[in-house]
Amino acid sequence: MSATLRNADVTAPDAASDADLLARTESAVREAGAALRERFGEVVRYRTREELMSALAVNDDTALAILRPRLTALRPTAGWVEDELDGGALPAGEWWVVDPAEGNVNHLHALPEWAVTATLVRDNQPVLTVVHLPLTGETYTARTGAGTHLDGRPVRVSPTADLGLGIVATSQARPDEDERVVRRIGSSITAMLLDALVVRTAVPATLHLANVAAGRIDAFWQFAGARADLLPGALLVSEAGGRISDAEGRPWTPQSESFLAAAPGIHAEAVATLSR
Known part of the structure; x- marks a missing residue:
């Protein structure tokens, strides 16, 4: 895949609070997850790398057809990272970092470990994120300064000290x-x-x-x-x-x-x- 970024305008957040933005992002991610769940079940067979990439792209396109217009409408000036495999720093401003089928190869193999994710990055700092697991229905959310939640209840890391x-x-x-x-x-x-x-x-x-x-x-x-x-x-x-x-x-x-x-x-x- 090529790593392509669409330029973002450097603008301050609009009147919508990040809390409201997180809720709307969650709605979009859940909808995309439901579309991928409808495609899940049978193992997708492939014989070449080209067939594998084509099958992966179908899942990505299914979710992106929902995510991209919904998230763009929420933050019209935010950039969009075109390649989920890309790394490194982003230009200044807001960017959507989305993985439409995180664990896509597991989805193709009828394995349950996959998700849909969307993260809003502001000046290279993630400020809110949604991770939805369509098969279990679990949804993890986090917002800067507001903690992490699993299906609406706060969660904490383990107290293990050894x-x-x-x-x-x-x-x-x-x-x-x-x-x-x-x-x-x-x-x-x-x-x-x-x-x-x-x-x-x-x-x-x-x-x-x-x-x-x-x-x-x-x-x-x-x-x-x-x-x-x-x-x-x-x-x-x-x-x-x-x-x-x-x-x-x-x-x-x-x-x-x-x-x-x-x-x-x-x-x-x-x-x-x-x-x-």
Whole structure:
């Protein structure tokens, strides 16, 4: 895919509050999720990379046909990130970072781990996000300064204070990852297998991060990654009381080469394990 951005006008938020904007974003995301749920069930077979990409695009287009006009109407001057696999900093102003089918390959394989996400980024800071899991009906929302909610009730990260008692998770950022990154992923999994109680490895990243925010698992890390992978979960976890950094404990930005989200009680231990 090519990484294309539509320029955003740099404007102040309009009279609609972010709370109202979050509610309207949730409505749009739920509608897109319902459309993808109607397409879910049978395993989609493909024999070539071209057939795979075509099947993925059908799901993306189904959700985007709902999301793009609805979200554009909410913030007409906001930019739109065209490629959910793109990374790095955005230009100034407001941008919609959307993954219309997060975990799309799982959807094609009739696996339940997929979602629809939409995040509004303002001057490179996520200010609100919605992550909806159509098969379970769960919806995670977060807004800067207002906490993280699961189906309307507040959630917090886990109180775990011992990595040896923790469930941790990781994910690959994309297919055809650079060999250096793949080897780093492998060595980090080995390190965590030695130090943590349980290590989970699966895509997509956003669902692991939602589980960190809800206190269901204790930490998530990833090397490389796209904005659409990490920005929603970064806001969910931070607003739920978690720590966000890179794998070496430094402040995380979309330009960082690694990402760590953890309950505060095990963040330092996780950094030590990943830095070995």
